[in-house]
Amino acid sequence: MKVLVVGSGGREHTLVWKLAQSEGVDQVFCAPGNAGTAREPKSQNVALEALDFAGLAEFAQKEAIDLTVIGPEVPLCKGVVDYFQERGLLVFGPNHVGAQIEGSKSWAKEFMVQAKIPTALSHTFTDFESAKNYVQDRLAHVGKLVIKADGLAAGKGVVIAQDLAQALAALDSMFKGLFGSAGSVVVIEEFLEGQEASVLALCDGKTIVPLWAAQDHKTIGEGDQGPNTGGMGAYCPAPVVTAKTLAFTQKEILDRALAEFQRRGIDYRGILYAGLMVHPDETVSVVEFNCRFGDPETQVVLPLLANSLEQVLMATAKGELQSVPLQWHPGAAVCVVMAAGGYPGPYCQGKVITGLDNQVPETLVFHAGTEEQDGRILTKGGRVLGVTAIAPTLQEAVDRAYQRCSFIQFEDAYYRMDIAHRVLKS
Ligand code: AMP
Numbered sequence: 001m002k003v004l005v006v007g008s009g010g011r012e013h014t015l016v017w018k019l020a021q022s023e024g025v026d027q028v029f030c031a032p033g034n035a036g037t038a039r040e041p042k043s044q045n046v047a048l049e050a051l052d053f054a055g056l057a058e059f060a061q062k063e064a065i066d067l068t069v070i071g072p073e074v075p076l077c078k079g080v081v082d083y084f085q086e087r088g089l090l091v092f093g094p095n096h097v098g099a100q101i102e103g104s105k106s107w108a109k110e111f112m113v114q115a116k117i118p119t120a121l122s123h124t125f126t127d128f129e130s131a132k133n134y135v136q137d138r139l140a141h142v143g144k145l146v147i148k149a150d151g152l153a154a155g156k157g158v159v160i161a162q163d164l165a166q167a168l169a170a171l172d173s174m175f176k177g178l179f180g181s182a183g184s185v186v187v188i189e190e191f192l193e194g195q196e197a198s199v200l201a202l203c204d205g206k207t208i209v210p211l212w213a214a215q216d217h218k219t220i221g222e223g224d225q226g227p228n229t230g231g232m233g234a235y236c237p238a239p240v241v242t243a244k245t246l247a248f249t250q251k252e253i254l255d256r257a258l259a260e261f262q263r264r265g266i267d268y269r270g271i272l273y274a275g276l277m278v279h280p281d282e283t284v285s286v287v288e289f290n291c292r293f294g295d296p297e298t299q300v301v302l303p304l305l306a307n308s309l310e311q312v313l314m315a316t317a318k319g320e321l322q323s324v325p326l327q328w329h330p331g332a333a334v335c336v337v338m339a340a341g342g343y344p345g346p347y348c349q350g351k352v353i354t355g356l357d358n359q360v361p362e363t364l365v366f367h368a369g370t371e372e373q374d375g376r377i378l379t380k381g382g383r384v385l386g387v388t389a390i391a392p393t394l395q396e397a398v399d400r401a402y403q404r405c406s407f408i409q410f411e412d413a414y415y416r417m418d419i420a421h422r423v424l425k426s
């Protein structure tokens with residue numbers, strides 16, 4: 001069979017790599033892809049952007065693609081799945097109504113309240129004055145408030161305000177349009193204490209099944225300091241998600257979300273990514289839902305999955321998930337993201353990457369922001385590579401991943417040296 005993967009990051013390279021491993025997959029296309037997806041066996045890039053719905057659907061029809069897998073949230077929120085389904089094309093991902101679970105924080109909050117899913121208490125505002133009055137009043141009682149632009153803001157639309165000045169500055173920039181229309185509605189919520197974890201669940205509209213839990217490292221600096229990024233590394237499994245926590249997550253979060261989708265007549269098929277805050281008593285609250293695979297969580301979850309990925313994704317898209325029990329390789333996986341110096345602020349592109357072919361057993365280099373020019377691999381993005389290792393123990397996986405990183409060079413390369421530190425410390 002033939003599969004088309006849409007997107008160009010580390011998540012998409014991992015999807016392509018895993019799909020290409022399946023005997024049942026003859027060819028994988030990636031639109032637009034990166035230098036890594038172009039180099040995978042059975043795989044080739046297609047020069048089509050993720051928002052070119054007409055071009056993508058035409059390509060899928062012409063090439064008789066059996067399944068299209070959508071990586072990023074923006075095309076999902078803009079209705080790429082609806083566009084494909086209207087043309088009778090099989091596609092993995094939720095339609096634009098379902099994708100609002102990520103595309104609008106106020107929609108997601110209202111959804112959670114209706115479904116009785118545990119989450120931080122929140123209020124939604126559409127004007128600066130009311131929001132200002134609320135934070136003035138509330139900050140007299142709590143130490144921190146979380147202020148969120150409603151729409152997609154590439155992970156940058158969230159401010160944790162510790163005092164009134166910070167809160168007002170955040171509200172001001174959001175209502176003044178720093179995030180475009182994403183900030184014309186603002187959600188203000190209570191700060192949740194605990195450890196974050198990501199549970200990516202497969203949902204076919206009838207069944208919802210979690211993949212192994214992962215944890216990512218959102219901040220740029222070691223010790224979880226500095227500004228947030230798209231994610232600087234991840235590991236799987238995440239011990240903070242105990243059996244008790246997972247059972248709670250299934251019953252109080254995933255099953256309730258599925259029931260609420262069904263109650264609203266939303267046929268949700270794809271990944272429902274639950275961003276969780278795990279509390280000390282092993283219960284959890286939802287920080288956010290995403291409508292897609294996580295990045296870099298995918299880079300550590302999929303290498304441990306023992307099933308053929310195309311069978312799992314196909315069954316999900318067709319509503320037959322129950323017929324595919326998930327199986328896992330034992331052990332642990334770690335991904336260290338190598339970024340361009342300056343990221344998440346301004347950074348340079350076009351730097352030559354060397355040392356990619358130096359092998360370390362059981363390691364994989366997933367490309368994120370790269371491109372090939374005249375046989376050389378160049379940087380083309382903030383997050384450049386996701387260096388991943390699989391091993392019997394987390395410590396061995398960490399050691400192998402850093403060993404592989406040490407061979408890879410490009411000017412101003414930066415990576416955190418403390419991925420998985422929370423677990424290794426304990
Ligand atoms: P979000 O885009 O909603 O996932 O928020 C981005 C990040 O902000 C999360 O990964 C958390 O680290 C943090 N965050 C968001 N909401 C809360 C909350 N209510 N309490 C504590 N931290 C939060």
Ligand code: GLY
Nearest residue numbers: 216231294295296
């Ligand atoms: N790693 C965070 C995300 O994919 O949203």
